[in-house]
Amino acid sequence: MRIRGLRKVYGGFAAVDGIDLDIHHGETFALLGPNGAGKSTTVEILEGYRSRTAGEVDVLGVDPAHGGRDWKSRLGIVLQSGGETGLLTVREVLRHFAGLYPNPRPVDEVIAAVGLEAKANTRVAKLSGGQQRRVDVALGIVGRPELLFLDEPTTGFDPEARQQFWELIRSLKAEGTTILLTTHYLDEAAQLADRAGVIAAGRLLDVGGIDEIGGEAARVPLVRWTDAAGEPHEERTDEPGLLVASVVAELGREPDGLEIVRPTLEDVYLDLVRSVTAIDGTTVGADDIAGAVGSQEAVA
Numbered sequence: 001m002r003i004r005g006l007r008k009v010y011g012g013f014a015a016v017d018g019i020d021l022d023i024h025h026g027e028t029f030a031l032l033g034p035n036g037a038g039k040s041t042t043v044e045i046l047e048g049y050r051s052r053t054a055g056e057v058d059v060l061g062v063d064p065a066h067g068g069r070d071w072k073s074r075l076g077i078v079l080q081s082g083g084e085t086g087l088l089t090v091r092e093v094l095r096h097f098a099g100l101y102p103n104p105r106p107v108d109e110v111i112a113a114v115g116l117e118a119k120a121n122t123r124v125a126k127l128s129g130g131q132q133r134r135v136d137v138a139l140g141i142v143g144r145p146e147l148l149f150l151d152e153p154t155t156g157f158d159p160e161a162r163q164q165f166w167e168l169i170r171s172l173k174a175e176g177t178t179i180l181l182t183t184h185y186l187d188e189a190a191q192l193a194d195r196a197g198v199i200a201a202g203r204l205l206d207v208g209g210i211d212e213i214g215g216e217a218a219r220v221p222l223v224r225w226t227d228a229a230g231e232p233h234e235e236r237t238d239e240p241g242l243l244v245a246s247v248v249a250e251l252g253r254e255p256d257g258l259e260i261v262r263p264t265l266e267d268v269y270l271d272l273v274r275s276v277t278a279i280d281g282t283t284v285g286a287d288d289i290a291g292a293v294g295s296q297e298a299v300a
């Protein structure tokens with residue numbers, strides 16, 4: 001998937017403001033960003049559901065603005081607000097959708113993969129919110145997609161369902177499926193994605209490997225301890241062991257309140273996004289972002 005200079009303007013407002021991005025075949029890519037950043041707009045353009053104002057987009061070798069039925073059958077889409085309701089049962093709705101694809105997965109296999117065996121004969125409208133979301137996921141994968149779009153797929157899932165979903169995504173990835181995931185759960189992105197992009201105010205702030213994004217400096221461990229006088233200290237260091245050893249030597253005993261904290265993807269993400277977010281919580285303009293983050297890392 002290749003995106004160059006993508007823009008989407010609503011009225012005078014640029015929701016997507018010049019995005020360049022490549023997503024490689026077979027990778028799982030997480031698109032991260034605060035509410036209103038432009039994630040869904042970008043994803044919907046890639047899915048062919050939304051027109052773009054400017055830029056070039058290539059998805060599985062096709063411009064989504066002109067993607068026909070064959071192209072669509074190669075995609076799997078889990079929209080942000082699916083909510084497949086109505087009078088059909090889980091198995092019936094999946095059978096119906098499976099019939100629209102040339103090479104669908106067996107319906108019962110899909111039902112098992114999303115953990116809905118016990119509800120296969122229940123009407124979708126009678127399922128809980130989290131169970132309906134699992135139906136959305138099932139509908140996204142029943143066509144055996146080459147490219148799967150997951151827009152906040154696990155919203156409303158209980159912790160066990162989320163773990164089960166992660167296993168499902170790993171197995172799809174192992175089969176070679178390319179996956180574009182948007183999520184507000186940073187642990188989910190860290191668990192599943194090979195690479196991530198952070199977007200705010202329609203611009204990509206950073207793109208990189210899930211263990212690299214934000215740069216090395218953002219991942220330096222933080223050591224916290226309390227000294228003999230009861231004063232709290234914290235220091236960032238690449239050599240936390242040596243720092244702890246020197247603190248122990250100085251105190252002559254185990255330090256109180258000792259902690260070594262390694263920044264998580266969530267910490268790194270929050271640092272990135274806060275650097276371009278105004279104090280009142282509104283995201284600043286695109287020109288300010290360009291100044292704040294400097295040059296973006298190019299992706300292959």
Ligand SMILES: Nc1ncnc2c1ncn2[C@@H]1O[C@H](COP(=O)(O)OP(=O)(O)OP(=O)(O)O)[C@@H](O)[C@H]1O
Pocket residue numbers: 010015033034035036037038039040041042080
């Ligand atoms: N049809 C529309 N008309 C006008 N503005 C829109 C339209 N759709 C989206 N927007 C605006 O574009 C911006 C980006 O919205 P988008 O839904 O892409 O954000 P998002 O990153 O997916 O947010 P969230 O995390 O809340 O889902 C928002 O400011 C939104 O209000």
